[in-house]
Amino acid sequence: MINEENEFDPGLGKKEQVESQDNSITDEFVESSETLDSPQQAQPVSSSIPETTSPSADKKKKNPYKIAFFSLGSVIILGAASIFGYKYYKDHQSVPVVENACLDTDTKIYDAYKDAVVMVKHTYGYFAKIKGKEIQLNVPEATVEIVYGTAFFVDKKGNMISNSHVLEPWKSDDVSEQIATNSGNFKRKIASILTNDISADGFETFILSNWNSASADYREGDEGGYENESGGEEFINSESGAIDSATAVADLAASIPHKDYVSEDDIEVYVKTIDISVALHDSNDEWLICDIVKISDDASVDLGVLQLSDKETPNTVTNIIDLNNSITDDKSLHPGEKAVMIGYPLGENLAQTNSGVKVQLYDGQISKETDGNKIQYSVTSTHGASGAPVFNNCGQLIAVNFSGLDQVQGFNFGMVAKQIKSVYSY
Template identity: 25%
Template structure:
């Protein structure tokens, strides 16, 4: 019995040894990490100039008073005084225009930019100031109207007295005219009283100041336009609800208009990485954007973004990073790249009184917003 088992055991042991050897042979080494090569500013520009676009935002301000909408174009940020009220059609024919920068994050033409590029409503404090200015204007109208009414009522009563006490020196007015004059004065008094009640209840009404976007238009790199209305229309599809994260996502209204356009996506590999390391102090960063909007971007050869460079000048905090990249109004929403050409920030604000210190939304917040 044992003699018969011995060859079987030898076969089993041999097979086990052979299998273990086979397993050892198929074990592969982990691939070596790809070594990133630093890019020059010129290389980053050439790689991403088609990823950056100029955004035109046409809009007007809107004030809603007790459910009724009124439109206006400008307001004084110090006093809250507004320009004249307009109908929507009048406002649409001559809107305000502001400029910003955006960049592609996928081949479908999805853009990332700043929230304040698309949401230009007055701040809460400015809104209160505007409403206070509106109330003051209504009060001025009321006092002027009341004085005018009292003057006309006095004239009417004098004519009425003369009609009934004609002594040969006054002038008479036909009775029908006197009745009509009385009716006009009564109607004016009713309107004046209604305005007074309106002012008295103004604070309790659902009044608010917002903005109304007419259109978002996108211009592409090297695009030659006969007019500044020759753009691809976009819409805002996602706005960050975090007040510290100034980001917005946009998509084309009609994706078919992107056919034939050159779309290059920014390198999001650092954004997508599982472990995002903070940027180091003095690390070189490069920004591509439309500084000063169309004023600089629109050249005889078409729309052209600009490259500006600097260094990280403050250790990254949870929301933003500070760098020494020069910027002007219009560069809001510009992508900021590291030395390897990876997206590391979205430019959103500058330090007051200087063009050389600017803030960008940092990597982790971009990742959270997109995902």
């Protein structure tokens, strides 16, 4: 603290005033130092005054456990940030499509929509409804079938467009006749062995246990009935040469136990879905359960709607295929223009890789003018690509692939995009 006696004197020169002030400060400092150094004049320090420490002492007193704790916390935070950062990158690696932008290369179209195109696996089999009780037929001839196809997301509610023959494969021309024949045979065989005294809960077990005794060959006669292929019970004919009197016939008939068989009218045999699910591009043996929402009422429009059971499109699907941006004026599509298809030909046979499911891209050209319902293009494909989206050179949907020629590759057909409105409103 500066003493009042050393204030600037107006009568002194500037130099003298500075020197006087400096000498005063120096003298005070020396005097204070001598006072502190003198043991006789040292005063005890009150215990109420906190002891002060130097900055270097503070550093020495820092808790090493706290340092380790905060260091570990930092590592955990950085690790979590890295994991979530990678997941975010993984979930958003597809490039978002700018509205009305032209995706002018095959690669851009593929990158934009690969995650929106899924592989469909449809498992179906034979069922019987007997007196209102439905059971699945597990007999040897009633084989369970698996077919593969393609579908693509069109909204954020898990709705996908595919072909009706992917969603109801038993109605396809190449299998429908055989299925009808099998269903009729199964119906007759069930009627030949199942009796009315069997409870509904026992139908499935009884039919499977006695299937080898079943017969689909109906024999005309007074009594009627089924021929037993295994040589079991035979129906008696009144004209048999071994019986020569009415009394003998009556006695013999009375001795044969009468079985009350279930009528064919109470039996219905049909094919239906056991399971239908989809796999995403880049997934690894992960199948998402679906429901069939809609099948076209028009047999000439091979389209239908499939939906994820949880009604939510996965967040890995950055871009749905925008139907509002599709080419609905099919007359504007001309032979020679580009056609790009993304799908799953041959199902798992081609799609499965060591790093998961991979969708494929194939391109070609429109080869014939549309008839208002379908359009032809020269894109190489085969079974499994049914339901695949077909784009023009800008990535706009022009068709949904539905058939090809097994004999010759490179000739495929798609339902024109405008027909989607017959099964899905947008």
